[in-house]
Amino acid sequence: MALSQVAASSLINWIEKGVTKEHHLEIKNRFNKEISLYLQTNINNVEEIHICLMRQITLLVNGEVSKEESLKSINRNKDIIVSTLNNKANFFIEEEGMTDIFLQLLTLIKKKHSTEVKISEKSQALLKKNIEKLQESSSWKGSPLEIESAQKISRLTFISLKTGVLEKEYIELVIKKMIDSLSSDEWFSPSCTIYGKSFLLRSLISLCANENRHSFYNYLKNVCEHLLKRMEIKRERIIISNNSNNHYSKNLVEQLRFNLALLESGVFFNDLRFLNAVMKSNDRIYSKILKIKISNKITHNNISNISTAIHYNQVINLQEEWYGSLE
């Protein structure tokens, strides 16, 4: 009996150990090495915007860059981004395009390291026109086309808000219109599409964090409570997988964006339940993240993997930063 109890205790210890902090840090370090190698190999073969942003973001996410170096690099990037955006007639509308991926990565840069991107008035007007056109036929509960429009607006407004491409007041109006037709209770209901809402949620957090008792505050609080409930009770690896036809990797990045949103809302509401939920979620997706390998190929698939890896590293960094501050 004594022997079987020793065996049982060892088995329990082994199972309980599960995914550890070290497991996450190991992947994070591997991703950093693989991305660095990718950059070194391809530095002469890709567009300047690509290599600049990648290097910048990798360095910032890892926190291995001096402020002076970072500002110099950001200003250089900014010029390249502005000229790229001004030259694109229909810029960053298409999800998963190279520019979209780069802009999404740009939103990961902490505010203290970033400078606003000012695009030409002509480009700004075009972007607003695009958003307004999408608004005419957008709904989170409507037809697939209407849902797609809502997803596009959600992504566009978030990127515009984070990069400063559009004025905050304009974005607030767009978001207000969107949430007027979407009650906070409906966000994660089975009948409602979830994919794409991470952007809308992060815009709400960003707006509320910058203004004391913002008019969106109570709405945001309810949405966050629903997200927490959904993640903790259903314990899905990816919360949007049920009603989404997307490729798995696309859903995985969306989950990572939700994890970022949870961490951001946790900090905003000073609520450790959100950190707890993210820690569990990261453990659940660990086996999927482990499978991601970054090669040196300049393919769309590989760039998507890099984007996933950078998002993951960002989530782990924020999680460990917060958990570390408790001890």
Place this chain on the structure above:
Amino acid sequence: MKKIKVIISSSIDSNLYALLVSHLCIKESDISIVGVITLKTVSFKRIKAEYKRIGHFLFVKVIKKFFATSPNIKFSNVNINNMVSEFGIKSQSLKSMSNNYSIPYIKVDDLNNLQTLNFLNNYKPDLILSMGSTIIRKPFLDIPALGVLNVHMGILPYYRGMGVTEWPIIENKINDIGLGITLHYMDSGVDTGPIIKKQKIDINGCKSIDDLDSKYLIEMINLMVKGVKITRDKKLFLEFQKSNEIDNGRQYYSTHKRMRDFAEKKLITFT
């Protein structure tokens, strides 16, 4: 005095908490246990739901359960044998206890199914004592004349849900809200029913969360039995949880292992 008719509802047949409460109730001359309901341990639906809920920790639960119910085994600080002999218990399961005392016993797949409701309607309890149960729905809640009692492992309305032994420690709320348990009537919400009694738990001497859990178990048993007597004697002073209190109080969920480790480290600084 007329005997109060009680039904015991437990998540598993070998639930120590339910077993000890039942034995204490049997010893009381004016409490009559008219039935015992437990959930089937091996049911595909239940295993699937549990796995979804707690993942691979389900295996830990099963192993712990198997070894904890074996004689002479001490897991954490709950020594089953000591407790059983202290309370003078002869049975190690609700089923054998029911056999010994000729109490109607039923094992069901779901506490909200027709089989359960028929059993309850048949024995018409005044009170149901819910111990480690799953979600209970309105038809079940409506059957007992006096209601369904539950002892929650946290101070309501502040700490609803799960992991609420650790959360007040994690959130540094030991000195203001404190650690404790709450006896309350169940309603269809999560720990939102009318409060009968709150009781603080003294953490002195607790060096781990497991120590704390053992302390909680003893207090919960005593409070549940006390709850039956208070209800029987109609000496109730109910504190209804207001909707704004429920909104302000948070619902908590089980803690990640590292959060539990953090709570344990912090607990030592308090004791």
